Structure formats: structure tokens, C-alpha cells
Amino acid sequence: MLPSSVTKLSFRGRDFYIKRDELLHYELSGNKFRKLYALIQAPSSQYSKIISYGGTQSNAMLAIAYLANIKGWKFDYYSKPIALHVKNNPQGNYKKALGLGMNSIEVAHNEFEKIVSGLFLHVNAHEVLIAQGGADKIAQKGISVLADEICLWQEEKKIEKLHIITPSGTGTTAYYLAKCMPTYKIITTPVVGESEYLRTEMKALGEISENLHVINTEKKYRFAKPYKEYYQIYQELKESGVEFDLLYAPKMWLAFLENIEQFDGDFLYVHSGGVSGNETMLQRYKFKGMR
């Protein structure tokens, strides 16, 4: 399965390379595959349970549910109270994860922080606790494999100057890419919050490398909200040959195109996966009359 392939994408009169990590697996795809790689490699006898926490439509949650299912591990997932209509009629990632045997544990809003911190104090040797969104030191192993694949590929292709692009939620992927590839520029944009939030998230992993470039769009976008520009660029990219996700990739491409003049050289976009979530996002776009 590894290394993932690289294809060329001609888009708006320029050529970009795309690292096709979304093709590694449909649900356990993209950077979730990389971040969970150390656990994918672990023998099933090593653990009996994975524990994590966060939102109920998270791609990380679904990826962990797959992993646990394949390995025969239990999966406890802590979240804030779930709306009754969602519980009665689960949708999307939440529905899939429940189908894979995820044990969903609801915690009151005001208790959430306390209970989550408590989890870290009580993991035993047969359990793994993964921080929200896979923002965990365990991710470094898989990201370093990705970094090695890129370096080898670049050598083979004899590309002189290569910059790496990938969108950020928690920033874990971009953070470790920058750390593992100190001679490359790693270009990212915050999709979940502002740049400040992204830096705080990254600092929880360690010192941020100087080769990490956080760029942004002029316009502010809110996470998981449908935008006409998002759909347009998604559609245009798809027509050029590669389908990206609708949550993270559109903002990364918009920010990149707004800032492209700052960088000279060739570009490799690391596809971060998430295409399996497009079905429900496209329904929302349709519902809003945006497509």
C-alpha cells in the first residue's frame, strides 16, 4: 500500500504535484492513516482498547473506529451531550462509527475538561489514549514515513526546490512534516480556528519549526460551514482530475492561490483525505441551494 502515489494536477494554468494519501483507504484515509500508522502497525495483542474524545462528526473518530474494528479493540469515545435528534437518527461519521462498534460516552459540558484530563491519569498498559483529532505524539512515526516517501520521490524526479502544502485542523500533520523535513517549506492554513489557535495547538506538541509557514485567506471562514467559493474550487479541482474534501481542502487552495507569489519552486500538495465525508457535505450544499 505504501508509498502512496503522486500525480500531476494541471490547475489554472499551473502544474502541481498531489501526494494521493486519500487513496490509502476510503475511511481511514489521508493524514488519519498517517497519524494512526504506529497503531496500524501494532500487533492486535498489544492493546485491548482505544480511548479518545471530541466531536461526533470528526474524521479522526471515524478513522479510530475503523482501526479498532480491524484490530478487535474496544473503542470508548467521550463527547459532550449529543442532541436527541442525532441520537434518534444518527448520520454520517457518527452513524458509521457506531456501526463499527464505537462505545459513545456522553459527558456534561461543565465536566468535559475534567473528565478528559482524568483519562490521561488512568490509562493502563493495554489501552491507548489518543488526544482529540489525533493531535498526539503517536502521530510522528507515520508522518516521518510520509516525509521519507516525499524525499525519495523528489530525488527520483530530480526536482530541485519543492514546497509542501497541507491544510490544518489541529496542525499535527503540518507540525510533524515541518519537523521531519527541516529543509523544506511546509505551507499550511488554519481551517478550524484562527492562526493563534493553531499555534497554541502545535505548541502542545513541542517547539514549532521555523520552516512552517502559516498563510491565510483575506476572507474569514467558519469551520464546517458551506461557502460558494468552497464548492466552486472543489468542483474545479475535481474537473481537473482530483477530488478533495469539502471541509479542509477548499480553504487551503484558496489561501495558497492568494499567497502563491511568495513562493518559488515546485509544489506538492499532500492530500489530507476526508473524501468519504463529501456525501453529507454535498447534501448540505444542495439543501442550501448552493449547487
Ligand SMILES: *Cc1c(COP(=O)(O)O)cnc(C)c1O
Ligand atoms: C483531520 C483532517 C485535517 C487536519 O489534520 P491535522 O493533522 O489535525 O491538522 C485536514 N484534512 C482532512 C481531510 C482531515 O480529515
